[in-house]
Amino acid sequence: MTDRQLRSARNLEANAPEDVFQVNWAFMRGGYAESVAISRSQFTAPVRTLRKLFAQELLELFQFKALVGAQMKFFQPPRTAARETLEPGFSWAEKDLKPILPIESLSYIISETVKDPDLVHLVVSAEAKDVDDDVDDDVNKLPAFQHYQKVVRTSGPSPSTAAKSSEYSKLQNNSATAIHDGRLSRVAPPLKIFHFVFRLFTHLLRDASHQPLQSDIMGVQELFWYNRVVVPEKTRNAKLLPILARLLGCAIGTYFNPDGTAPDGMYTIFIDGMTLPALVIELKKELGDGGFDPSTQAGHSMRRTWIQDDDRKRVREKCCCPTFLLAGGGPWITVMGAVMTDKVIVQRLTDMLWLVDSSTEEAKRIYHAARVFSALRVCLHKLKTYYEDIAKNNRIPPLKDSSHPRFFPDLTHYIDRTTSATVEFTYVKPLEQSGDCVTFLARTNAAQEEVVVKFVSRYGAEVHDFLAEKGYAPRLRYHGSLDANNGDGLFSEQLDSALERGTGQSLAGLFTGPLKMVVMDFITPPVQTFQPSDAHRGQVQDVLRILHSAGYVFGDLRSQNVLFDVQGKVKFIDFNWTGRYNVGEQDDGGLVPEDLQRQINEFAAKAAGGGDNGGGGGEMALVAEERYAHYPHNINQKIKWHDNVGPMKAIRPEHDWFMVSRLWSDEL
Numbered sequence: 001m002t003d004r005q006l007r008s009a010r011n012l013e014a015n016a017p018e019d020v021f022q023v024n025w026a027f028m029r030g031g032y033a034e035s036v037a038i039s040r041s042q043f044t045a046p047v048r049t050l051r052k053l054f055a056q057e058l059l060e061l062f063q064f065k066a067l068v069g070a071q072m073k074f075f076q077p078p079r080t081a082a083r084e085t086l087e088p089g090f091s092w093a094e095k096d097l098k099p100i101l102p103i104e105s106l107s108y109i110i111s112e113t114v115k116d117p118d119l120v121h122l123v124v125s126a127e128a129k130d131v132d133d134d135v136d137d138d139v140n141k142l143p144a145f146q147h148y149q150k151v152v153r154t155s156g157p158s159p160s161t162a163a164k165s166s167e168y169s170k171l172q173n174n175s176a177t178a179i180h181d182g183r184l185s186r187v188a189p190p191l192k193i194f195h196f197v198f199r200l201f202t203h204l205l206r207d208a209s210h211q212p213l214q215s216d217i218m219g220v221q222e223l224f225w226y227n228r229v230v231v232p233e234k235t236r237n238a239k240l241l242p243i244l245a246r247l248l249g250c251a252i253g254t255y256f257n258p259d260g261t262a263p264d265g266m267y268t269i270f271i272d273g274m275t276l277p278a279l280v281i282e283l284k285k286e287l288g289d290g291g292f293d294p295s296t297q298a299g300h301s302m303r304r305t306w307i308q309d310d311d312r313k314r315v316r317e318k319c320c321c322p323t324f325l326l327a328g329g330g331p332w333i334t335v336m337g338a339v340m341t342d343k344v345i346v347q348r349l350t351d352m353l354w355l356v357d358s359s360t361e362e363a364k365r366i367y368h369a370a371r372v373f374s375a376l377r378v379c380l381h382k383l384k385t386y387y388e389d390i391a392k393n394n395r396i397p398p399l400k401d402s403s404h405p406r407f408f409p410d411l412t413h414y415i416d417r418t419t420s421a422t423v424e425f426t427y428v429k430p431l432e433q434s435g436d437c438v439t440f441l442a443r444t445n446a447a448q449e450e451v452v453v454k455f456v457s458r459y460g461a462e463v464h465d466f467l468a469e470k471g472y473a474p475r476l477r478y479h480g481s482l483d484a485n486n487g488d489g490l491f492s493e494q495l496d497s498a499l500e501r502g503t504g505q506s507l508a509g510l511f512t513g514p515l516k517m518v519v520m521d522f523i524t525p526p527v528q529t530f531q532p533s534d535a536h537r538g539q540v541q542d543v544l545r546i547l548h549s550a551g552y553v554f555g556d557l558r559s560q561n562v563l564f565d566v567q568g569k570v571k572f573i574d575f576n577w578t579g580r581y582n583v584g585e586q587d588d589g590g591l592v593p594e595d596l597q598r599q600i601n602e603f604a605a606k607a608a609g610g611g612d613n614g615g616g617g618g619e620m621a622l623v624a625e626e627r628y629a630h631y632p633h634n635i636n637q638k639i640k641w642h643d644n645v646g647p648m649k650a651i652r653p654e655h656d657w658f659m660v661s662r663l664w665s666d667e668l
Helices: 003-015 047-062 106-110 144-152 165-172 196-206 214-226 233-248 294-308 310-316 363-391 461-469 534-549 594-608 653-660
Strands: 020-027 034-039 073-076 098-100 122-125 265-271 274-284 323-329 332-340 344-348 413-415 422-430 439-444 450-456 476-481 516-521 562-564 570-572
Touching: 020 047, 020 106, 034 047, 034 144, 047 106, 047 144, 144 294, 196 332, 196 363, 214 233, 214 363, 233 265, 233 274, 233 363, 265 363, 274 294, 274 310, 274 363, 294 310, 294 323, 294 332, 294 344, 310 363, 323 363, 413 476, 422 450, 461 476, 461 534, 534 570, 534 594, 534 653
Parallel strands: 020 122, 274 323
Antiparallel strands: 020 034, 073 098, 073 122, 265 274, 323 332, 332 344, 413 422, 422 439, 439 450, 450 516, 476 516, 562 570
């Protein structure tokens, strides 16, 4: 590169107005050129950091499963290589290409040619993976920004076609067209962490003080009456949509996408020349008509209406596009919610409601349906206000990379447990690479301290505090329920019972506590990586002795939950499963150290004989069976747990000792 070119590249990094670069690239093995969006940070980073991005591109555009590593190489084509000259079957000769070193950046190499959209800027070569390799390990770990860009530029088939069972599976296997609704391993975090309107909706359904109006009761009765008859879909919806509009207090009409597709109905909010979808409706004559699921179609309709209309981009790139969905057929209807983070997430907020008189006594069913529509009306009003505010909010940063707030939960402050002060924070990144990640690294705005924020319905705060006081866990800053009363994301700490604290669950072992936010200190790792030794394992064993002698078990003792700080001291994290265990039962597998087992047995005998049974404060206690810790119903059974471990089974000390012997070696 000449000095002039180098200066040009540096000038582009410093002064160019673009935050996203459209890079035209071609596959070494042949074919037409494609375009991919590259953020400024990636454009100036070593080109090796783009391997996962291009592995995904190769998979989805060429069905080529690429190895992600040094085998993937990048080349600069001749400056005269035009996109229009590439035909299917065309192949590149490596001698005509200039290799790009892994440590070089695209800004260093193609800072000038990228300005010409008619040229090919980059050529990629890759080796194929073995068919038995798991592609998802590599290509599904794309940064959120690239994932989002891929979603919005991939239209996919029409929503009615996408909802057919034959097409649905194909679309679910493509990350650009998938709807994360739980099917085919597309699981996502709860909608409630991304937007307050969904917290509000579920809160109103639970809140006994929220009562429907008489007009709600009358409107639902009108629905029940109309659903008695079976009429063609167009005729049916022409009568049904006005009833829904009156119930929900909004105008419901038909709005066409640029490609001519349209949901059966939609409530849109008009702001500055934009029509923003707040409610998308798909209703069929009967469930199953046409061979597709209307609830699936509603999710694809939401996706399509947000990505196809360019006018909506101004708002789409500021927020996660919260949208309510109504779907059903015949007398069936369900309420769903959807957001678009780096992917489209759709979740059912109610069961399918049966809206027709099946007997002479249906008052309870009418009342329940009226409460649902009343809650939805309130939330649609809140959503309208939200979109009006966000459309004119100039404080939201432009969408440049994966750090944008639209990719993260909307809960950004907590009440410190020690000082009672309100602490605001900013998310930095997710701490897991799976699509259902609910754990994030964040930084407090004032003190610039790194914290971990996670969202769970079950958490052993009692055990966490116990180890934190002894220096074996990070400080727990906040543990409390999400409060939707005022709809502004505020919440307060609610620790009403042992069940709420996560120290146990129902007798059957199924925990159904409310969703909570947990905030703790971030554990800074050692400066240099190290291989865990027997001494490190010994530290873990010492902590287990402290836990078990106090009547607690950990449960999920895997290496990802056992960290070491900069001083090399062990810290336990992830207390989701922790709690008390029944000291009156004895483990007979010989895994618990003899001296510890004798201590447990002596205490159990004393408690059984009517002696002091403790009750906390670090002493072992006999408590009600439902207070003991159990494994979750959805425990990952691919992990090599102890033989007696299973869904909703009681957690025992011997299980912890079984896992400590497999730390850092044979967990999976």
